[in-house]
Amino acid sequence: MSDDAQHLHPEAVARWELNGGTWRVSTVTQTSAAVELRRCDGGEVVDRLTLTQPRDLCWARTHALAHIQGDTVTHHPRSSQWSRDLGITAPIVCAPMGGVAGGALAHAVSRAGGLGMIGMGSAGSVAALERELAAFAAAHQAAGEDDADIPLPFGIGMVGWGIERDPEMFERALAARPALLSVSFGDWVSGRTPEWVTRARAMGIRTITQAATADEARAAEAAGIDSVVARGLEGGGHGDHREPLGSLLAEVIGAVSIPVLAAGAISTAADVRRVLDAGSAAAWVGTAFTACTESLVSPAAREVLIAAHGRDTRVTRVFDIALDRPWPAHFPERLIDTPFIVKWHGREAELAANEQAKQEFRAASAAGDFTVVPVDAGLGVDHITRVHPAAEVVRELTPVE
Ligand SMILES: Cc1cc2nc3c(=O)[nH]c(=O)nc-3n(C[C@H](O)[C@H](O)[C@H](O)COP(=O)(O)O)c2cc1C
Numbered sequence: 364m365s366d367d368a369q370h371l372h373p374e375a376v377a378r379w380e381l382n383g384g385t386w387r388v389s390t391v392t393q394t395s396a397a398v399e400l401r402r403c404d405g406g407e408v409v410d411r412l413t414l415t416q417p418r419d420l421c422w423a424r425t426h427a428l429a430h431i432q433g434d435t436v437t438h439h440p441r442s443s444q445w446s447r448d449l450g451i452t453a454p455i456v457c458a459p460m461g462g463v464a465g466g467a468l469a470h471a472v473s474r475a476g477g478l479g480m481i482g483m484g485s486a487g488s489v490a491a492l493e494r495e496l497a498a499f500a501a502a503h504q505a506a507g508e509d510d511a512d513i514p515l516p517f518g519i520g521m522v523g524w525g526i527e528r529d530p531e532m533f534e535r536a537l538a539a540r541p542a543l544l545s546v547s548f549g550d551w552v553s554g555r556t557p558e559w560v561t562r563a564r565a566m567g568i569r570t571i572t573q574a575a576t577a578d579e580a581r582a583a584e585a586a587g588i589d590s591v592v593a594r595g596l597e598g599g600g601h602g603d604h605r606e607p608l609g610s611l612l613a614e615v616i617g618a619v620s621i622p623v624l625a626a627g628a629i630s631t632a633a634d635v636r637r638v639l640d641a642g643s644a645a646a647w648v649g650t651a652f653t654a655c656t657e658s659l660v661s662p663a664a665r666e667v668l669i670a671a672h673g674r675d676t677r678v679t680r681v682f683d684i685a686l687d688r689p690w691p692a693h694f695p696e697r698l699i700d701t702p703f704i705v706k707w708h709g710r711e712a713e714l715a716a717n718e719q720a721k722q723e724f725r726a727a728s729a730a731g732d733f734t735v736v737p738v739d740a741g742l743g744v745d746h747i748t749r750v751h752p753a754a755e756v757v758r759e760l761t762p763v764e
Contacts, residue, residue, distance in 0.1 A: 445590060445622040445644035449542050449569070450516045452476040453761045454639060456624065457753070458649035459520020459545055460600060460739075461487060466498030467657040468753055473515040474506060475754035476761075478543060478645075480518035484601075485688045487525050489532050496539055502657075516542035518571075522601075523549020524691060526559060533559060537566060547573040547592075548601060548694050551582040560587050573626065573647075575603035575611070577618035584619045591619060592647045595627025596678075599650040599741030601696040604678045608638075616642045628673070629760070630743030636762040648760065650741040655753040661731055664738045665750050671699045673742035681707045682737055684715050685724040698737040699744065703727075 446454055455477035457464060461484015469479030481495045499517060519541040526533040526546060536544060544563045549572065563570045564587060573592040574580040580591045593615040595608025605611075608627035616623050625638035626647035635646045653660055654668045678697045681704050683690045690696070698704065703724060707714040714720055727735035740747075 443622065443644040449478055451478045453757050454635060454645040455757050455760050456480065456645055456647045457652045458626065458647050459518065460649050461485060463653050463658050463660055465659045466495040467502050468652060468655060469517045470499045470502035471657040471753035472757060473517050475757035477757045478516060478518055480520045483521045483525060483532060485690060487521060487532055488529060489535050492532055492535050518543035518545060520545035522547055537562060541568060543569050543571055545571045551579045554582065556586040574615060575605050577614040580615045580619050584621050590622040590624065591615065592624040592626050597628035597742040598626050599697050600739040601690055601694045603694060604697060612638060612641050612643060628741045628743035630746035632760055632762040635760050650743050651746060651756055651760065652753060653740060654747045654750050655756060656750055657753050663731060663733050667699060667733050667738045668740060668744060668747045669749065671740060671744045673745050675699050676740055676742060676744065677708065679704060679708045680711055681714065684711050685721050686728065696739055697741055698739045701735055701737050703735045704737050
């Protein structure tokens with residue numbers, strides 16, 4: 364490394380990014396003490412930048428490993444201030460998907476330059492969170508001893524009724540000091556500021572929630588939340604499936620002054636470009652990451668995801684009812700149909716009272732039988748064509764300008 368080390372504030376790095384355009388990265392050091400970037404012109408080094416601050420290192424390391432393999436980096440010219448504040452380089456957040464997004468997936472996404480999130484859904488618990496935080500740490504260690512000291516940003520996502528039921532899980536999440544804390548599917552209607560927002564903000568942890576309407580986004584902003592996801596009806600998993608992303612995003616951006624992310628069937632770089640063009644700070648992507656090598660999904664469920672089409676999905680409560688899961692009725696889920704779902708959709712009350720049908724479903728669930736048990740996915744599931752590492756998904760989703 365050269366001696367001309369510079370201690371740069373992240374904003375200074377950001378300016379370098381904008382002014383520098385394309386960089387040739389000469390070295391990603393093995394000592395974790397510094398990363399040197401060189402700008403070359405016709406083979407001549409015309410400029411160099413040495414990053415030594417942990418946050419800058421994190422930025423450089425994730426960018427370097429994800430996008431260049433020792434070659435040329437093209438910075439994303441529209442990387443938002445929100446992304447920069449989090450220390451991420453790709454405008455991609457992997458949604459906190461319960462049962463899918465554990466520590467290994469979160470690590471792989473963050474290492475690739477996006478923001479990986481650990482998801483605690485209906486089966487969330489302190490033990491599950493501990494396990495996935497440990498998986499994140501283990502993946503970080505396994506990435507190379509020299510990497511281990513460099514902090515990678517990551518997020519944790521929970522559901523509102525989940526932290527009410529299990530406040531200890533919330534305490535554990537705070538103690539992990541994620542770069543971003545998401546609590547979705549809570550109550551924005553009452554006008555009360557949720558305690559989780561106050562607590563997280565007091566610790567300097569950035570907060571986010573998902574909104575299905577402009578009113579919800581307004582209420583979240585009034586409650587002091589830092590950013591909001593406009594989640595369209597196309598999205599996979601649970602939610603309030605009301606409005607297509609296109610119109611919802613415009614309404615939410617018009618309604619609040621905090622950064623707005625976009626979610627709902629974002630499956631290609633063109634989709635990401637479109638939501639960035641519309642003014643969102645980043646894309647919040649779920650389904651596209653479900654079949655990744657690092658996800659918690661079983662091989663059989665991955666096959667279902669690969670084979671499925673968006674037209675095979677529906678929004679229903681049948682899965683929740685069959686397993687007696689405590690999801691509020693106004694948050695049904697988008698999932699891939701199975702004959703069981705088709706049979707009982709529209710007959711939910713009957714299913715709730717049918718112990719034998721529920722017992723059969725529970726047995727199928729315990730056996731991992733995905734001819735009966737559905738897999739959650741959004742309308743963008745058509746774009747899942749193979750099992751591949753999350754870093755590839757981040758790369759494929761990141762628009763090349
Ligand atoms: C399998 C799966 C599980 C999900 N679990 C959660 C969850 O536990 N908490 C949450 O806030 N959102 C969850 N979501 C919703 C995502 O946060 C996001 O809204 C959605 O994935 C975006 O749409 P997309 O799937 O089309 O990308 C889940 C989504 C999927 C596909």
